Amino acid sequence: MTQPTVVISLDLELSWGSFDLSFDDELLKMGRWTHDIGVPNLLNHLTRNGISASWAVVGAMMRPSLPDVSGLPEVNYSHFSKPWFSYIPKYGDESTHPEWFGASLLKMIKSAKPEQEIGFHSFSHVLFGWPGMTRERAIAEYRYCAQIARELGIPTTCFVFPRNLVAYLAELRDAGFTCFRDASELAFRFSKNKLKSIGAILAESFLIRCEAGWRKYIPDSSRLRRLRKGLERVRRNGGIFHVWFHPENLYAEWPRLENVVACFLEELSVQVRNGDLRCLTMGQLANEFRTKVAIEQGCNLSPASFPEAGYANYVT
Ligand SMILES: [Zn+2]
Numbered sequence: 001m002t003q004p005t006v007v008i009s010l011d012l013e014l015s016w017g018s019f020d021l022s023f024d025d026e027l028l029k030m031g032r033w034t035h036d037i038g039v040p041n042l043l044n045h046l047t048r049n050g051i052s053a054s055w056a057v058v059g060a061m062m063r064p065s066l067p068d069v070s071g072l073p074e075v076n077y078s079h080f081s082k083p084w085f086s087y088i089p090k091y092g093d094e095s096t097h098p099e100w101f102g103a104s105l106l107k108m109i110k111s112a113k114p115e116q117e118i119g120f121h122s123f124s125h126v127l128f129g130w131p132g133m134t135r136e137r138a139i140a141e142y143r144y145c146a147q148i149a150r151e152l153g154i155p156t157t158c159f160v161f162p163r164n165l166v167a168y169l170a171e172l173r174d175a176g177f178t179c180f181r182d183a184s185e186l187a188f189r190f191s192k193n194k195l196k197s198i199g200a201i202l203a204e205s206f207l208i209r210c211e212a213g214w215r216k217y218i219p220d221s222s223r224l225r226r227l228r229k230g231l232e233r234v235r236r237n238g239g240i241f242h243v244w245f246h247p248e249n250l251y252a253e254w255p256r257l258e259n260v261v262a263c264f265l266e267e268l269s270v271q272v273r274n275g276d277l278r279c280l281t282m283g284q285l286a287n288e289f290r291t292k293v294a295i296e297q298g299c300n301l302s303p304a305s306f307p308e309a310g311y312a313n314y315v316t
Contacts, residue, residue: 002238002239002240003238003277003278004234004235004237004238004239004241004276004277004278005234005239005240005241005277005278005279005280005285006231006234006240006241006242006243006268006272006277006278006279006280007054007240007241007242007243007279007280007281007282007285008046008051008053008054008242008243008244008279009053009054009055009056009119009158009160009181009242009243009244009282010042010053010054010055010056010244010245010246010247011056011121011160011244011245011246012034012039012055012056012057012058012061012102012105012121012246012247012248013057013058013061013121013125013246013248014031014032014034014035014058014061014098014099014100014101014102014248015027015028015030015031015099015100016031016058016060016061016100016124016125017058017125017162017246017248019087020077020079020080020084020125020127021079023087028099029099029251030099030248030251030252031098031099031100031248032098032099033251033254034247034248034250034251035098035099035102035105036098037254038247038248038250038251038258039102039105039108039109039247040108041250041258042247042250042258042261043108043109043112043116045258045261045262045265046112046116046265047112047113047114049265049266049268049269050114050269050272050273051114051265051268051269051272051279052114052115052116052117052279052280052281053116053117053281054116054117054119054158054281054282054283055109055116055117055118055119056119056120056121056158056159056160056181057102057106057109057118057119057120057121058120058121058122058123058124058125059120059121059122059123059124059141059144059145059148060088060100060101060123060124060144061100061101061102062102062103062106062148062152063101063103063148063151064093064094064101064103065091065092065093065094065101066085066088066089066090066092066100066101067144069085069124071140071143071144072084072123072124072137072140072141072144073134073136073137073140074137075126075127075132075133075134075137076132077127077130077131077132077133078131078132084124084126085124088100106118106152110152110154116281117157117158117281117282117283117284118154119157119158119159119160119282119283120145120149120156120158120159120160120177121159121160121161121162122141122145122159122161122162123140123141123142123144123145123148124141124144125162126141126162127162127163127165128141128161128162128165128166128167128168129161129165129166129167130165133167135168135171138167138168138171139168139171139175142168142171142172142174142175142177143175145159145175146175146176155283156175156176156177157177157178157179157282157283157286158177158178158179158180158181158281158282158283158286159172159177159179159180159181160180160181160244161180161181164181164182166180166182178283178286178287178290179282179283179285179286181242181244181282216252216253216256220256220257220259220260223257223260224260224263224264227243227260227264228264228267230243231267231268231271231277234277235271235276235277240285243264245261
């Protein structure tokens, strides 16, 4: 059984995350706020508590401006009939459009201590496991991510699918990624690809949702209580407690959710220092898993040598 472990993953996307659902000034304001305030504050809470998180960042926002996207086959979703990049400023950059581009944020995260893991949240936040997506686009998205990874000197380790719509796993593995976040509470799953040969992070997970809409009536104390319960359970039973959210979520009703997150991180940090549990990134956990499997099987570490069993079988 895995020793008590907490994983924190963050989907960083500025305005890329929901323009296909609704595009308005509020979305851009949220993106800009995340760029200017949300990310620096969150990073500060992590570092002052000595905690490393996995930041899954939309590849296109890692750059100062949009690269040539003509190599990406168009998607064809029924809910968004425009070309995917319609709203993205073609000639803008981070200084004119910080709600879309965050190269400086990436630098900030990259140089933080303790070290943070930088992963990918696809290249352009297209929905992988969704009608209208093609295998060609998926492969191209992975290729664009890998290209940016090379440019910026970051590894292709961890991947988080937009809206957790997991699909095209064999292609993800072929692109060199070693882990992705699986969501156990998916309402829909269009992909027929079952987890076969890539280390996935599948664990009891807890999504911190934003305070917008009816959720603003959820008392902050009850959010914190649920997080504490997760810590308590993993301390008692072992296994993995995976907490994930979007830095963008901190915008609605700010600073309510930021305060909840700050308290949680402080408590987590005390427990880590006391040796009650450990906090790992997705990549560290996947690596540990691969090593253990390789030792048990006496085989090499090539991705093709993964067993059929998913991570869940291993950690529970
Ligand atoms: Zn997202």
